[in-house]
Amino acid sequence: xxxxxxxxxxxxxxxxxxxxxxxxxQNYGEAISESDLANWDIxxxxxxxxxxxxxxxxxQGATVWAEQCSACHGxxxxxxxxxxxxxxVGTLKSxxxxxxxxxxxxxxxxxxxxxxxxxxxxxPGSLSDDEVYAVVAYLxxxxxxxxxxxxxxxxxxxxxxMPNANGFxxxxxxxxx
Amino acid sequence: xTSSKFLxxxxxxxxxxxxxxxxxxxxxxGFPAVGALGLTSGMVQAEELRVPDWSSSPGLDLTGYGQxxxxxxxxxxxxxxxxxxxxxxxxxxSFTPLEKLAGTITPNGLFFERHHSGIPEIDPAEHKFxxxxxxxxxxxxxxxxxxxxxxxxxxxFIECAGNSLFNSFDEAQQRTAGEIHGLIGNAExxxxxxAQLLDEAGVSPEGKxxxxxxxxxxxxxxxxxxxxxxxxxxxxxxYQNGERIRPEQGYPMRLVLPGWQxxxxxxxxxxxxxxxxxxxxxxxxxxxxxxxxDGKSRQFTYEMGVKSVITSPSPGRELGxxxxxxxxxxxxxxxxxxxxxxxxxxxxxxxxxxxxPGQAPPxxxxxFQLPWQWDGQPAxxxxxxxxxxxxxxxxxxxxYEPYAANQIFHQNAIQAWAVSxxxxxxxxxx
Numbered sequence: 001x002x003x004x005x006x007x008x009x010x011x012x013x014x015x016x017x018x019x020x021x022x023x024x025x026q027n028y029g030e031a032i033s034e035s036d037l038a039n040w041d042i043x044x045x046x047x048x049x050x051x052x053x054x055x056x057x058x059x060q061g062a063t064v065w066a067e068q069c070s071a072c073h074g075x076x077x078x079x080x081x082x083x084x085x086x087x088x089v090g091t092l093k094s095x096x097x098x099x100x101x102x103x104x105x106x107x108x109x110x111x112x113x114x115x116x117x118x119x120x121x122x123x124p125g126s127l128s129d130d131e132v133y134a135v136v137a138y139l140x141x142x143x144x145x146x147x148x149x150x151x152x153x154x155x156x157x158x159x160x161x162m163p164n165a166n167g168f169x170x171x172x173x174x175x176x177x
Numbered sequence: 178x179t180s181s182k183f184l185x186x187x188x189x190x191x192x193x194x195x196x197x198x199x200x201x202x203x204x205x206x207g208f209p210a211v212g213a214l215g216l217t218s219g220m221v222q223a224e225e226l227r228v229p230d231w232s233s234s235p236g237l238d239l240t241g242y243g244q245x246x247x248x249x250x251x252x253x254x255x256x257x258x259x260x261x262x263x264x265x266x267x268x269x270x271s272f273t274p275l276e277k278l279a280g281t282i283t284p285n286g287l288f289f290e291r292h293h294s295g296i297p298e299i300d301p302a303e304h305k306f307x308x309x310x311x312x313x314x315x316x317x318x319x320x321x322x323x324x325x326x327x328x329x330x331x332x333x334f335i336e337c338a339g340n341s342l343f344n345s346f347d348e349a350q351q352r353t354a355g356e357i358h359g360l361i362g363n364a365e366x367x368x369x370x371x372a373q374l375l376d377e378a379g380v381s382p383e384g385k386x387x388x389x390x391x392x393x394x395x396x397x398x399x400x401x402x403x404x405x406x407x408x409x410x411x412x413x414x415x416y417q418n419g420e421r422i423r424p425e426q427g428y429p430m431r432l433v434l435p436g437w438q439x440x441x442x443x444x445x446x447x448x449x450x451x452x453x454x455x456x457x458x459x460x461x462x463x464x465x466x467x468x469x470x471d472g473k474s475r476q477f478t479y480e481m482g483v484k485s486v487i488t489s490p491s492p493g494r495e496l497g498x499x500x501x502x503x504x505x506x507x508x509x510x511x512x513x514x515x516x517x518x519x520x521x522x523x524x525x526x527x528x529x530x531x532x533x534p535g536q537a538p539p540x541x542x543x544x545f546q547l548p549w550q551w552d553g554q555p556a557x558x559x560x561x562x563x564x565x566x567x568x569x570x571x572x573x574x575x576x577y578e579p580y581a582a583n584q585i586f587h588q589n590a591i592q593a594w595a596v597s598x599x600x601x602x603x604x605x606x607x
Binding site: 026028030037047081082095097101107170173175 | 314319458
C-alpha cells in the first residue's frame with residue numbers, strides 16, 4: 001500500500017469516528033431553577049445580595065443571645081469558651097491586639113452569612129431570619145457600631161460601616177500595596 | 178573510633194560544613210560502601226538464621242479491605258480538638274505523621290484533617306452538587322452523573338494555611354515534624370475538570386468569582402477567582418489514591434485547587450455559585466487572613482509558599498552512634514516545581530545541594546536526600562527549598578518580619594533541628 005493510500009484510509013477513518021461522536025460533548029447536569037435552589041443559596045455578599053426579608057434590633061437580639069449564644073461566646077460576647085465576638089476595636093496595631101467581629105471583620109454582612117449558615121454550633125439553621133438579624137444587631141451594638149434601636153434588615157445591614165473596613169490588602173491577583 | 182579518622186573525604190568532597198557529603202563524591206564512588214567510610218572494623222557478627230513460625234504454617238485468610246500490620250499501630254494521626262468538649266466538638270485538626278512515612282504519597286487514612294463542624298455522614302445517592310448564579314443554565318449533578326465525565330488525574334498536595342502554627346509560639350515547641358508541619362498531605366486525585374462543568378452551565382461575562390460551599394454543618398464557604406477554574410487547574414475530586422475519597426476528606430466529592438490554601442479545597446462540595454465579586458465569607462476575613470504589625474491584613478493570599486522540612490532525623494527519629502546517615506525530607510511549593518533543596522548541618526553557616534528527583538510534578542511533595550557524616554557532636558540541621566519562580570524559603574525571623582505576633586497563616590520558614598551529642602533531636606529557632 002502506498003503511503004498516500006494509507007493516509008487516505010486514516011483520514012476517512014478519522015472522519016467516520018468524528019461523525020460517530022454526539023454533536024454535543026458530555027452533558028450530564030440536570031436543569032434546576034434558582035427557586036428550587038433557594039434552601040441552599042445562603043451566600044450573602046457585602047453589597048447585601050442574598051439577604052432575606054425580615055428585620056431585628058439589638059434589644060430583640062439580646063434574648064436570642066442569652067438563649068442561643070452566651071453559653072459558648074460569653075454573657076455579653078466576651079469571656080466564653082468559643083472565643084470573644086466583642087471588643088478590641090482599635091487594638092490591631094498593638095502586640096496585644098484582640099480580633100473580634102467588631103475589631104476585625106470588614107463587613108457586617110459576613111456576620112449574617114456566617115451565623116445563618118453555621119450558628120448556633122449544634123443547631124445551625126434553627127434561627128429564623130428575624131432572629132439572625134436581631135442577634136447580628138446585638139453583636140454590632142455590643143461592639144458600639146450601631147445603637148440599641150437601629151433596625152437591621154436587608155437595606156440597612158450592608159450600610160453599616162465596620163471599624164476595620166479598610167484594614168485589608170488584597171493579594172489577588174497581585175499584592176495591592 | 179573517631180569518624181574523622183576513618184572518613185576518606187578530602188575537604189572538597191564535603192558538600193558543606195559539618196559532614197554533609199557531596200553528591201559529586203557519591204557519583205564518583207557510587208553509593209558509599211560501609212567499608213569506604215571505615216566502619217568495617219567494628220562490624221558485628223550476625224546470629225545463625227532460624228526459620229520463624231510464620232514460615233512454618235499457612236497465614237491468615239484473605240480480607241476484603243487490607244489493614245496495616247498490627248506492628249504499625251503507632252503510625253496514626255495525632256489529633257487536636259480546638260475547643261473544650263461540648264463547645265465545638267468536631268472543630269479541630271489531625272496531623273499527617275510525616276516523620277513516620279517515606280516516599281511522597283500520604284496514605285488516605287493518615288491524610289491530615291481540618292473540620293469546622295465535624296465529618297458529615299453523606300449518603301452518595303442523596304448528595305447533590307449545584308452550579309448556579311451568573312450562568313445561563315443552573316445545573317445540579319448527582320455523584321453518578323459526575324462519574325460519567327472524562328476523568329482528570331493529578332498528584333498534588335493540600336496544605337492547611339495554618340500549617341506549622343506551632344512554630345509561631347515564642348518558645349520552640351517540642352513536637353514531632355508531623356505535629357508541627359503535618360497539616361499537609363499529598364495524593365493522586367481523580368475527578369472532573371471544573372472548567373468543563375462551568376462550561377456546561379455557561380458562565381455569563383459578569384461571572385468573575387466562584388463561591389464554593391460544603392454540605393457539612395459549617396457549610397464551609399470560600400470565594401475563588403474564576404481564573405483558577407477557567408484556564409486553570411481546579412477540579413472536583415471523587416477519588417484519592419485510587420479509591421473513593423474518605424469521609425474526612427470530603428466524601429463523596431471535594432474541590433481541589435492545586436497549590437492553594439487548604440480550606441479553599443472545599444470538602445463535601447454541594448454548591449458553586451458564580452458571582453461578580455468575592456462575598457467575604459468568615460473564612461476569608463476573620464480567618465485565613467494575615468495580620469501585619471501595621472494593623473493591616475493581607476487577604477486573598479491563596480498560593481502556599483515554598484517550603485521544606487527534614488523528616489529524618491527529626492524529633493522521634495533520633496540518631497544512634499555517630500557515622501553516616503541519610504538526611505531526608507519533604508519539599509513543596511504552591512507556585513510550581515521545586516528546583517533546589519539545600520541542607521545545612523551547621524545552623525545555616527554553609528549549605529549543600531540535596532538530591533531531588535529530576536521530574537518532580539509541580540505543586541506536589543517531593544523527597545530530598547543527602548548523606549551526612551555525623552561526628553557525634555552537637556549540630557543544627559536545616560533545609561531550604563527554592564521553587565521555579567525563584568522564591569526561596571525564608572528564615573523564621575525574615576518570615577515574621579511584616580507580621581503581628583501570633584500571626585499563624587502561611588508559615589513557610591526554615592525548620593531547624595538541634596542534634597545533641599547523644600543523638601537526641603529537638604525543635605529550635607535558629
